[in-house]
Amino acid sequence: MRIVGVSFDSPEENLAWAEREGFQYELWSDVDRELASYFTAIDSPEQATCNRVTKLLDCDGTLQLEYVGGIVVGAHPAQVLEDCAALFGP
């Protein structure tokens, strides 16, 4: 299972945040909004920041489950991990 964070922040901003928080996964800079557009994480190309959405992809990169709207920041990681276990096995 791989975790990847995506935003429009620069690689330098992402690196600083990841080091500060001790993230063990990559953060990607999607400055051209390619991924955000495909995954409808933005409502318009001019949007300054992407919406908070999470997508679960299988080994082929195919979308299997998505969380759009209503994400409770504190509880979301546990919910995602639980669903990952259900989808992909422990």
Add this chain to the structure above:
Amino acid sequence: MRAEPLLELSRGESGVVMAHWSPAVGADDPTSWNLYGGDLMRLGEGGHEGSPVGRCGLAGATRELVLEGHADQPGHAYYLLTRFEHDGVETGLGTDSSGGERAHLHPCRHLSACPSGGPLIARGVDWSALHGSEPPETLPVPDFTVTAMDGTPRSMVDLVGHATVLWFYPAAATGG
């Protein structure tokens, strides 16, 4: 010696066909069961759909499944096979007439390093219960180019080979 699980089919009062399986007497405490099924007419064809054991239909500790839309199709015979696991290792499929081990072409997802696409009902996931909606459209992600924290480009290749949690966040230090 480990005994194989027994599979039983029954028809409920409402007409639905149920499959129940349980370890035979003497089974050595299997940790979970995997249920495979397919069209009997295609058994042995090989290739994408045909398989000696069919596609994974359900995996996990559950022992019961409603066979909605499978067993009652006119003109088709549907077969089912249960396999059980011990510590993540599924029992073998025996040998073919030449003595070779039967290949397992479509193992349940959690048994495969990188399973291919297919009906995603592993572990009995109920979409509506999980998410309150239908499954999302399942199209492969098109190629893209983004930049990792160290300046390295990332593309579609980097999403293949692993199940991935793709987490979009508004900006650094916004949490969640």
